[in-house]
Amino acid sequence: MNTPPEPPSNPPARKATLGKVSRFVQAMGITREAECLDPEEMDLVAAALRGDPRAFDVLVRRHLERTLRVALRFLGNREDAEDVTQETFVRAHAHLGSFRQRSAFGTWITTIAIRLCMDRERNRKRHRHLSLDAAAPGPPLRSHAPSPQRLLEARESLARTEAALRTLPPRLRTALILRVFEERDYHEVAAILGTTRQSARIYVSEARRQLARCLRPGAAP
Amino acid sequence: MIRECRRSPRLLMRYLDGELRLSQTLQLEEHLQSCAHCRQRLDEQRLLEEQLLQLPAPVWTDGDERRLLAGIHTRLAAPATRPERRPRRLLLLPLGAAAALVIGWGVHSLAGRRSAGTESPLPQPVARPIPVIESPGFSDTPVAASLPAEATTRLYAFEDQAALEQAREGRQQLIELLRSVPRGEPVAILRAEFLDPASAAARQRHLERLVVHENTEIAVRSMELLVDLLDCGRWQGPSPTLLPLLEQALRQKLRAAAGYEVLRRLPGERAWKARFLAAELPTIRDQAALDIAAHAPAAFVPARDRLLRRLLRSAEPADRTLLERCVAVLDHSQPALLSLLVELHREGYSTEALRTHVDALASPVCLVLRQSLAGNGPIDSGDALTLASLSRRSVWIPAFQELVRTGVQSDRALVALTVPRGPASYVALQELARAGEGAVTRSDLSLTLGQLFERDPDRQQHLHAAFATLLPEEREDFIELLGRLPGATGTGALFCLLECSSLDTALRQIVSVRLLDRRAGEDRDRLLRVLRLEQQRRDQHGPDDTLVLTTLLLSLYEIDGRPGLRHGLVALGLELDRRQEDALLRQARVITSQPDAASAARHMARMNELLHVSP
Numbered sequence: 161m162n163t164p165p166e167p168p169s170n171p172p173a174r175k176a177t178l179g180k181v182s183r184f185v186q187a188m189g190i191t192r193e194a195e196c197l198d199p200e201e202m203d204l205v206a207a208a209l210r211g212d213p214r215a216f217d218v219l220v221r222r223h224l225e226r227t228l229r230v231a232l233r234f235l236g237n238r239e240d241a242e243d244v245t246q247e248t249f250v251r252a253h254a255h256l257g258s259f260r261q262r263s264a265f266g267t268w269i270t271t272i273a274i275r276l277c278m279d280r281e282r283n284r285k286r287h288r289h290l291s292l293d294a295a296a297p298g299p300p301l302r303s304h305a306p307s308p309q310r311l312l313e314a315r316e317s318l319a320r321t322e323a324a325l326r327t328l329p330p331r332l333r334t335a336l337i338l339r340v341f342e343e344r345d346y347h348e349v350a351a352i353l354g355t356t357r358q359s360a361r362i363y364v365s366e367a368r369r370q371l372a373r374c375l376r377p378g379a380a381p
Numbered sequence: 382m383i384r385e386c387r388r389s390p391r392l393l394m395r396y397l398d399g400e401l402r403l404s405q406t407l408q409l410e411e412h413l414q415s416c417a418h419c420r421q422r423l424d425e426q427r428l429l430e431e432q433l434l435q436l437p438a439p440v441w442t443d444g445d446e447r448r449l450l451a452g453i454h455t456r457l458a459a460p461a462t463r464p465e466r467r468p469r470r471l472l473l474l475p476l477g478a479a480a481a482l483v484i485g486w487g488v489h490s491l492a493g494r495r496s497a498g499t500e501s502p503l504p505q506p507v508a509r510p511i512p513v514i515e516s517p518g519f520s521d522t523p524v525a526a527s528l529p530a531e532a533t534t535r536l537y538a539f540e541d542q543a544a545l546e547q548a549r550e551g552r553q554q555l556i557e558l559l560r561s562v563p564r565g566e567p568v569a570i571l572r573a574e575f576l577d578p579a580s581a582a583a584r585q586r587h588l589e590r591l592v593v594h595e596n597t598e599i600a601v602r603s604m605e606l607l608v609d610l611l612d613c614g615r616w617q618g619p620s621p622t623l624l625p626l627l628e629q630a631l632r633q634k635l636r637a638a639a640g641y642e643v644l645r646r647l648p649g650e651r652a653w654k655a656r657f658l659a660a661e662l663p664t665i666r667d668q669a670a671l672d673i674a675a676h677a678p679a680a681f682v683p684a685r686d687r688l689l690r691r692l693l694r695s696a697e698p699a700d701r702t703l704l705e706r707c708v709a710v711l712d713h714s715q716p717a718l719l720s721l722l723v724e725l726h727r728e729g730y731s732t733e734a735l736r737t738h739v740d741a742l743a744s745p746v747c748l749v750l751r752q753s754l755a756g757n758g759p760i761d762s763g764d765a766l767t768l769a770s771l772s773r774r775s776v777w778i779p780a781f782q783e784l785v786r787t788g789v790q791s792d793r794a795l796v797a798l799t800v801p802r803g804p805a806s807y808v809a810l811q812e813l814a815r816a817g818e819g820a821v822t823r824s825d826l827s828l829t830l831g832q833l834f835e836r837d838p839d840r841q842q843h844l845h846a847a848f849a850t851l852l853p854e855e856r857e858d859f860i861e862l863l864g865r866l867p868g869a870t871g872t873g874a875l876f877c878l879l880e881c882s883s884l885d886t887a888l889r890q891i892v893s894v895r896l897l898d899r900r901a902g903e904d905r906d907r908l909l910r911v912l913r914l915e916q917q918r919r920d921q922h923g924p925d926d927t928l929v930l931t932t933l934l935l936s937l938y939e940i941d942g943r944p945g946l947r948h949g950l951v952a953l954g955l956e957l958d959r960r961q962e963d964a965l966l967r968q969a970r971v972i973t974s975q976p977d978a979a980s981a982a983r984h985m986a987r988m989n990e991l992l993h994v995s996p
Contacts, residue, residue, distance in 0.1 A: 220453060246456060362391070
């Protein structure tokens with residue numbers, strides 16, 4: 161996997177220029193201050209680039225949980241998610257120099273994580289490796305629960321939702337996870353997916369529609 | 382069976398996201414009333430959202446963090462054990478850049494070996510080092526003195542000095558030199574420059590011309606080196622041709638960034654002209670243009686204002702950072718700042734944000750705004766009124782009053798007065814009503830007062846405070862003004878007054894009679910509350926205001942009949958039989974029908990008996 165170029169700050173304008181030209185443009189464009197650049201984080205990135213290991217550690221700690229959360233939602237498998245999370249930061253470290261701070265560091269990290277997740281899933285499919293977590297256990301049973309029957313139903317419903325989420329195409333799933341679970345705004349979703357805000361909206365909307373169809377009472381599981 | 386609706390489901394999604402405009406929301410909600418299909422889809426989406434949010438969140442502990450972090454450190458420490466496929470795209474890079482990268486790599490590994498003594502848990506990132514020299518802004522003084530010591534250790538090592546001697550003249554040699562310098566090395570050319578100061582000027586001219594070299598890579602590199610030289614104070618002064626050449630380079634997208642970096646470092650007025658020209662180029666990003674505006678010297682103020690306006694017009698309304706920075710840039714130039722705020726308003730900038738800006742205006746700017754309001758300031762008085770009416774500060778009230786009095790934009794000034802600005806707003810309207818001047822009628826003022834009252838979240842407190850400041854002769858007038866307010870607003874205002882401690886008996890009587898006239902009954906609870914308040918007051922000050930109690934009881938009777946009356950009596954701690962109630966009602970009707978003094982006194986005495994108090 162190539163390290164993703166940092167998400168463009170202005171996706172619609174960049175839609176037309178793809179490939180190496182756009183990479184060049186992005187590498188050389190004057191920084192347009194993105195809405196969410198955290199000066200402290202910019203300092204940390206600068207310090208990490210100067211070789212300060214603590215600065216990079218601080219950055220990792222800040223984004224570790226969120227990255228794991230996204231990966232876990234995407235892959236549905238803790239082991240894979242943890243592996244992808246670690247790999248994400250290793251890649252980020254190696255390519256920190258190409259991070260031009262046109263977007264927030266967190267957005268960049270999420271972009272890397274999502275790409276790695278997609279790669280991982282593609283490989284998994286190629287090797288016909290079925291996740292044991294596909295029917296992931298729901299929340300732990302508690303002894304004081306009202307009735308085993310109700311709990312079982314609830315668990316089944318959760319598992320069904322989880323499984324339905326897995327069936328979404330990767331980009332739609334990413335858009336939905338970022339929007340619904342991570343509450344990122346469409347601007348950021350678009351930046352991570354490398355698309356326009358309007359398309360990000362359509363992705364989320366389409367994901368919701370497909371999911372709703374999947375979870376309709378009569379739908380095939 | 383539910384009929385399928387062809388309305389776009391995306392509209393529903395945006396509705397769920399709360400992203401529709403008010404008018405669209407209302408339209409959709411109206412549609413939902415009648416369309417079962419859309420309702421079903423909406424319910425389905427809401428259910429889905431609930432189901433999704435019920436999915437358990439991943440468990441996260443400190444242990445997880447430690448474990449993952451340790452894993453990351455381990456992987457970073459052993460990069461060689463993880464064979465990483467070389468990015469295919471690298472092969473597409475120009476040969477020169479690839480060579481530069483390889484050389485850069487070599488330099489870094491050398492540097493790494495040199496600093497092997499320091500132990501760190503993370504290896505150095507394999508990355509382009511960021512420039513050591515901080516951005517000098519638009520300062521005309523070179524920053525050589527502030528070069529950190531480590532910069533010298535990063536000097537690009539030209540070990541073969543003889544080769545360099547040969548290469549010191551001539552364009553081709555310089556190009557070769559540029560090709561061999563790793564990008565991003567900030568002081569790379571220094572060593573070469575030190576070698577032969579005599580040839581420096583000639584090399585500079587070569588370097589300047591290279592900014593328009595047909596090879597973008599070379600052009601960009603040459604500009605980076607120009608930046609290095611400028612930063613280190615090693616520049617003999619730009620030749621007259623550099624600015625036009627730079628302008629040419631700036632017009633090209635791929636060169637704009639590097640060109641701008643050179644431009645921002647060049648000293649002198651001509652460079653400023655060039656900067657403003659450059660800021661108009663589409664290749665220059667907003668942020669850079671803003672930097673130019675922010676640092677513009679006094680002679681370039683008109684150019685700066687033009688630039689900011691252009692930026693604003695092209696900015697998305699949501700791009701607040703840009704807009705706020707524009708305002709910040711102009712903070713010291715009053716008319717320009719005011720014009721900018723007016724433009725923000727026109728461009729659909731958030732009213733709330735604008736209000737914050739207007740409220741935060743420094744007093745010199747306020748003065749200019751006030752002069753403009755009066756028609757003798759630098760900005761249009763209508764625009765000034767627009768801005769001032771956004772503010773919640775009371776300093777603008779006298780200006781609005783003046784506009785009402787003179788009849789200049791009196792309607793808009795009245796609208797401005799409906800924005801709650803504390804007790805002063807109420808007093809201002811009272812003053813206008815009393816003066817009876819200007820082009821506005823009393824009912825206009827009453828309408829304004831009503832709107833003010835409705836919009837004011839602290840209306841009771843403000844009304845009381847305003848009332849306390851009025852002269853005795855003004856108070857009755859004010860009650861009259863409030864009494865004209867229509868519907869529930871008027872009733873609410875009168876109730877507010879009745880709860881006001883600075884209202885004397887006579888005025889309370891007037892207010893209570895007005896309430897009775899208005900059949901102020903929808904608000905029975907409030908009526909009972911006032912009644913209790915009256916009772917307390919009566920216990921403290923004696924029965925001098927039986928009339929108020931009477932009118933309140935009668936109001937209750939008129940709303941709810943006997944049960945209402947009994948509620949009131951219970952609130953007063955009284956229990957009367959039906960005969961006594963009849964008597965009370967009879968007395969009350971006589972008392973409130975404004976009889977002559979003697980008969981009023983007689984009936985009042987009888988009423989006091991009924992209400993268990995001796996006169």
